[in-house]
Amino acid sequence: MSARFRISSLLLGALWLSAASAQAEPFAPHQPYLQASLGVRVSKVSDAGYDAFSDSDELTQVSLGLGGTLFRLQRFSLAAVGFWDYGQKSSTARGAATQLDVHRLTVGPELRYHLIPPLYLFVNVLPAFAHSSASLDDNVAQATRHARHWSYGVDAAAGAAVELYAARSEGWFRPRLWAIAEGGYGYLGSSALQLSPDEGQGPQRPAPVDLGTLSLAGPYLRVSAAVGF
Amino acid sequence: MKKLAWLMCGTLALACGGRPSSWDTPYTPSSQNGLTSAYGLTGSVAVLDAALERVTMLSSPSPFTLSSRSLGLGKNLVAARASADRQTLFVLSRGVQPQRTPKDERPQLLLIDGGSSPAISQSYTLTEPMEQLVLDPQNEWAVVYGGGGVVVNLNELVLVNLAQSGADALSSKTLLSFGGSPQRFTFTAAMAVPGGEPRRFLIVERDADLVLIDLAQPDRDAVTVPLPKTDAGGTASPAQVVYDADSASVAVRVNGSTSVLVLQLAAPAEDGEDYSVVTNLVDVGGQPAAIDFVHNSQGLRLVALVGNSAVLVDPVTATTQSVQMPAAFTGIRRITAELNTAADGDVALLYGANVTKIAYFNLSGAPGALYRSIESSEIGVSVKNVIDVPGERFFDHKLLETPNQQFYVLDLHTRESAPMKTNGALSLEVAPDGERVWAYNSGQLGFASVDFATLHPVSLIAERPVSQVFDIEGANGQRSAIALHLTGEISAGIGATVLDALAPSTAYARFYSGLELGGVK
Numbered sequence: 001m002s003a004r005f006r007i008s009s010l011l012l013g014a015l016w017l018s019a020a021s022a023q024a025e026p027f028a029p030h031q032p033y034l035q036a037s038l039g040v041r042v043s044k045v046s047d048a049g050y051d052a053f054s055d056s057d058e059l060t061q062v063s064l065g066l067g068g069t070l071f072r073l074q075r076f077s078l079a080a081v082g083f084w085d086y087g088q089k090s091s092t093a094r095g096a097a098t099q100l101d102v103h104r105l106t107v108g109p110e111l112r113y114h115l116i117p118p119l120y121l122f123v124n125v126l127p128a129f130a131h132s133s134a135s136l137d138d139n140v141a142q143a144t145r146h147a148r149h150w151s152y153g154v155d156a157a158a159g160a161a162v163e164l165y166a167a168r169s170e171g172w173f174r175p176r177l178w179a180i181a182e183g184g185y186g187y188l189g190s191s192a193l194q195l196s197p198d199e200g201q202g203p204q205r206p207a208p209v210d211l212g213t214l215s216l217a218g219p220y221l222r223v224s225a226a227v228g229f
Numbered sequence: 230m231k232k233l234a235w236l237m238c239g240t241l242a243l244a245c246g247g248r249p250s251s252w253d254t255p256y257t258p259s260s261q262n263g264l265t266s267a268y269g270l271t272g273s274v275a276v277l278d279a280a281l282e283r284v285t286m287l288s289s290p291s292p293f294t295l296s297s298r299s300l301g302l303g304k305n306l307v308a309a310r311a312s313a314d315r316q317t318l319f320v321l322s323r324g325v326q327p328q329r330t331p332k333d334e335r336p337q338l339l340l341i342d343g344g345s346s347p348a349i350s351q352s353y354t355l356t357e358p359m360e361q362l363v364l365d366p367q368n369e370w371a372v373v374y375g376g377g378g379v380v381v382n383l384n385e386l387v388l389v390n391l392a393q394s395g396a397d398a399l400s401s402k403t404l405l406s407f408g409g410s411p412q413r414f415t416f417t418a419a420m421a422v423p424g425g426e427p428r429r430f431l432i433v434e435r436d437a438d439l440v441l442i443d444l445a446q447p448d449r450d451a452v453t454v455p456l457p458k459t460d461a462g463g464t465a466s467p468a469q470v471v472y473d474a475d476s477a478s479v480a481v482r483v484n485g486s487t488s489v490l491v492l493q494l495a496a497p498a499e500d501g502e503d504y505s506v507v508t509n510l511v512d513v514g515g516q517p518a519a520i521d522f523v524h525n526s527q528g529l530r531l532v533a534l535v536g537n538s539a540v541l542v543d544p545v546t547a548t549t550q551s552v553q554m555p556a557a558f559t560g561i562r563r564i565t566a567e568l569n570t571a572a573d574g575d576v577a578l579l580y581g582a583n584v585t586k587i588a589y590f591n592l593s594g595a596p597g598a599l600y601r602s603i604e605s606s607e608i609g610v611s612v613k614n615v616i617d618v619p620g621e622r623f624f625d626h627k628l629l630e631t632p633n634q635q636f637y638v639l640d641l642h643t644r645e646s647a648p649m650k651t652n653g654a655l656s657l658e659v660a661p662d663g664e665r666v667w668a669y670n671s672g673q674l675g676f677a678s679v680d681f682a683t684l685h686p687v688s689l690i691a692e693r694p695v696s697q698v699f700d701i702e703g704a705n706g707q708r709s710a711i712a713l714h715l716t717g718e719i720s721a722g723i724g725a726t727v728l729d730a731l732a733p734s735t736a737y738a739r740f741y742s743g744l745e746l747g748g749v750k
Contacts, residue, residue, distance in 0.1 A: 044246075051248035052746065094745055095255035095720030139717025140693060140724035140742040195743070202740075203692040203726075207295070209743030 030117040030163060031077040032176065032228025037065035039224025041085045043186060049193055049214035052093040053100035053134060061087030061102065063222055067110065075114045081124060082107040083222075093211075097137040102216060104130040104186075106155050118163035122182070126155045130188050130216060136195050136209060143202025145209055149191035153217065157184025161226070178226040183219070190215040249750055254280045256722055256745035258696070258715045263308035263321075263362070266715055269699035270343025271315045271661050274711050276723050278745060279306050284320070285723055285744055286347035289701060289709035293739045295727050299748040300349055303337045308362035311343070315661050317350065318343050321373055323358035338362070338373060338389060345704040353389055353398055365391075365416040370444060372431070374411060383410035386433070388447050400447050407455075409436030412467070416444075418474040422504045424496030432479065434467040439481060439492075443503055454492060457510055459485030473522035476529050478544050482520045488512045489520055489533055491544045511547045513540040518559035518581075525574040525592040532577065532590075534558050539579075539590060555605040556584035562615050564589075567625045567641050578641070580612035582632065587612060589644065608646055610635055620663025623681040628657060628666060636668065638684060647684045651677075660700035660730065662708065667698040669712070676712060678733050687733050691726050692740065700730050707731075714742065721745075 041063040050057065067081035085104040092098060108126035115121065134147045159182025166176040194208035258266040259277040268275040273288040283299045290296050303322025310319050318341040325333035336358040340351040361375035371389040376382070384404040391398070404411070413434040419427035428445035441452040456465040469482040477494035491509045498505040517533035517540070524530070531542040537557050541550045558579035565575040574593030588605040608629070616628035629637035629646070634655055638647040653670035660666065669676035676695050677688045689712075696715040703709050708731055714724035724742030728734065 046246060048750075051252055051749075055248055055253070057246045057248075091252075093252055094722075094749070096717075096722065096743075096746075136743065137719075138722070138742050139719050140714050140722040141740065142693065142718055145743070204735075204740065205738065206740045206742070209746060211743075211746060 026117075029174065030114060030120075030176070031069050031072050031112070032067075032178075033069055035065075035067045035079075035178065035226050035228030037063070037067075037178075037180060037224035037226035039063045039065070039180070039222055041083075041087075041220055041222040043216070043220040044218045045216050046218060047190075047213075047215040049190075049212050050100075050216070052091070052136070052193075052211050053098045054089040054091050057218075059087050059089060059102065059216065059218075061085040061104065063224060065224060065226070067228075069112075077112045077114075077120075079110045079112060079122075080108070081110045081126070083126070093136065096139055099135045101133040102130060103132075104128055104188075104216075112161075119160065121158070121160050123158045124156070124182075124184075126157075128153045128155050128186060128188060132191065132214065132216065134193055134195060134211075134214065136211075138195075138197070138202070138209065141197065141202045141206060143197040143206070145195035145197050145202075145206075147191075147193050147195045147208075147211075151189045151191045151216070153186065153188035155184055155186040155220075157182045157220075157222070159183065159222075173229055175227055175229050178228060180224045180226055181222070183221045185219050186217060188216045251281055251749045255720050256280060258721055259306075263360070264306060265309070267697050267699070267713055268309065268311045268318055268343075269315065269658065269661075269697075269701065270311060270318060270347075272345035272702045272704075273343050273347045274699045274701060274713070274725075275309075275311075275318045275341065275343065275347070276713070276715070276744070277306070277309060278723075281749070282306060282322075283748075284318070284341065285747065286341070286343075287711060287725060287744065288345045288347060289703035289707070289711070289727060290345070291703065291705055292707050292709070292729055293727050293737065295709075295711070295725055295739070295741045295744075297723075297744045297747050298347060300341060300347070302339060304334050305358075307358075307360045310362055310364050312364055312368050313366040314368065316343055317341065317368070319362060319364060319371060321359065321362045323360070323377065324355075326358055326377075338371065340391075345702060351391075351394060353394075354396070355387060355399070356401075359387060363414045367416065367418075367429075369429070370416060370431070372414060384435075386411070386442075388431075388442075388444075390447075402442065402447060402451065404433065404435075404440050404451055405453055406435070407438065409438060411435055413470070415470045415472070417472050417479075420472070420474050420477040420494055422477045422494045422496070425503060427474075430472075430494075432470050432472070434470060436466055437464045439467060439470070439479075441479075441492075441494075441506065446503065449503060452506055454490075454506060454508060456481065456483055457486060457488060457490060459483070460487055460516075461485060469520060471521050471531075473529055476522075476544070478522065478529065478531075480520055480522065480531050480544070482517055482533075485516070487515050487517075487535075489517065489531065489542065491531065491542070491547075493544065509544070509547055511542050511544075511549065513542060513549060514538075514551065518557075519561045521561045521563060521577065523563060523575040523577055523592050526594065530592070532561060534561060534579070552603070554579065555588060555603060556586045557581060558584060558586075558588065560612065560615065561590075562627075564627070564641050567627075569625075578615065578627065578639075580615060580629065582611050582613045585609050585611055587629070587639075587646075604644075606644070606646065608637060608648070610637075610648075612637075616657060616659060618659055618663045618666075618681065619661060623663050626681055628659065630655075630657060636666075638666070638679065638681065649679060649686060656697070658698050658700065660708070662700070662702070665700070665730070667700060667710065669695050669698045671696055672716070678710065678730070689728070689733055689735050691735065691738075693724065693726075695726075 106126035110124035193211035305323035359373040515535035572593035723744035
């Protein structure tokens with residue numbers, strides 16, 4: 001029997017014991033009515049269109065989340081969650097300054113399962129709407145070119161949340177602090193990178209600069225701190 | 230935040246990747262020896278992007294539109310030239326040096342079709358890196374030479390037969406040397422050498438001699454002809470080589486000498502020879518500023534411009550005849566073909582960088598009437614260069630380039646010259662269809678076209694500084710003018726204003742930029 005197997009068996013046993021000992025404690029107080037989170041989302045964007053705006057494949061976004069439990073059944077609960085992620089990347093493309101602003105809005109259901117009251121696992125599948133604004137400081141045209149697009153997709157993730165702290169107050173309003181980590185894949189459709197100056201800017205009748213297409217799809221991780229009650 | 234992001238990246242176990250280094254390599258217009266920023270071809274403009282070892286080919290698929298396509302070139306570009314007919318761009322690269330693995334790219338000569346659908350049409354792999362490239366005006370040969378290795382044979386030439394492909398096209402030739410190295414090359418037309426088929430020669434001017442290479446048999450030994458000493462007894466160097474194909478004659482103007490060396494290619498004198506060379510040294514009475522072969526009613530003559538005289542030399546007898554000129558001309562250009570006359574002698578245009586006149590030297594008629602054969606015109610400015618006009622419609626026009634801000638459009642038939650004044654330094658670009666000329670001042674906003682039919686200049690003001698102007702044929706047969714913008718506020722880039730070349734107007738022009746970003750991988 002390998003050491004790895006022994007450790008895994010011990011961990012599973014401890015988890016089972018914890019779950020069993022938690023039978024006495026109700027799950028409902030730990031299934032937050034409302035939960036607000038603040039975190040960081042890091043995506044890996046390997047699309048070639050992203051290269052003009054970043055010298056690495058990483059896209060870091062600040063992430064604000066809001067969720068509310070809709071349905072509870074013992075260890076299970078179903079919540080509606082939504083996230084707004086915002087990130088900005090800037091770089092240079094052969095000497096010309098570039099920038100990419102990305103807003104991503106995701107809303108959808110999240111299924112949670114409490115292993116023990118202060119620890120739940122979850123999966124979610126969230127339709128995504130993203131707005132990207134790419135810009136290029138065109139030194140020859142002496143104008144800033146832009147390409148602004150909406151794109152659509154879906155995020156699918158799984159993660160875990162651990163309750164770190166619960167206020168001592170009595171009653172239904174008892175704030176709890178959660179640490180949440182999730183990982184998944186965010187799919188977004190491609191959008192054309194045809195960058196043009198804004199109306200009235202730059203030379204007359206400028207043809208767009210064609211940088212191909214941009215897809216912000218890729219795996220991601222999100223870590224958040226959440227407050228719920 | 231950044232640390233957290235990187236930590237999360239690590240936990241993604243996907244190793245956040247980087248981007249190709251090309252994105253961090255700024256575009257810089259090429260300006261080193263042997264390379265210029267852009268080359269005008271028949272149906273496209275080739276903009277060298279040496280930093281990424283590629284060329285961005287700009288073509289015009291329809292009016293006011295520009296498409297770009299980047300073609301990878303060899304590593305370590307050293308020379309590029311457009312063919313005389315502008316159909317092909319030749320690019321010479323040294324490859325990976327030093328070679329470390331068998332896969333390292335070899336030196337190569339790349340040929341790019343310059344039509345409206347540009348593509349690489351041929352490549353020749355060289356065994357050693359070379360740095361100089363010379364093209365045959367008839368597009369049959371190219372010569373590469375001047376290696377950059379630890380030991381360089383300065384007299385080694387690689388002749389590339391452009392009618393062949395692969396290694397069979399290459400022939401390496403080492404010229405016998407007495408200390409000199411190649412300075413200039415002249416590809417002749419087919420010379421009517423007695424006792425054999427007409428054949429073309431490559432004449433190599435070296436420091437103190439000439440080398441004749443028979444292009445019909447390039448592997449045969451070349452013929453080296455030493456130059457005479459200067460009048461002061463020093464080592465002479467060639468200043469100009471001219472030839473007459475019909476008589477298989479070559480003449481060499483020599484720096485520091487009042488004599489002209491005349492070579493007659495004759496029938497073989499010994500067994501094993503393909504031809505022989507008969508040399509003759511003719512004193513023209515002063516150091517000539519220019520020479521050329523002409524025909525008069527008595528046959529072939531060599532004209533040498535010496536001071537205020539034109540000296541006619543009979544290359545057979547070496548007898549000379551001097552004709553007084555109205556000025557000390559330093560340039561001569563035969564214009565007989567352009568005039569398309571049935572006279573029994575040539576007509577030559579005489580000009581000079583230090584005189585304000587041009588003259589027509591008519592060599593037809595009786596030899597004694599030569600003094601009447603000069604017709605001069607005062608144009609008020611000197612002429613540094615005469616530019617031919619291609620095509621069939623205005624082939625009888627010449628552009629007279631002056632050292633200052635003017636140029637002249639000269640109609641050889643009517644002998645009318647139309648002065649064109651510009652407001653800055655001048656660069657001229659004759660449209661390959663021979664219908665118009667574009668004038669521009671690199672780095673300025675203004676440029677203009679002059680239609681040869683009307684001589685009406687159309688002045689245009691671009692919205693960004695113009696680097697170069699080219700006139701290309703589009704995919705639909707339309708002609709487009711491409712005014713390149715290769716400079717920027719902070720960093721350089723590739724931009725262009727596209728106009729209708731036949732009716733140029735900035736009111737309809739379209740602006741393109743960011744072309745250096747296309748196809749970056």
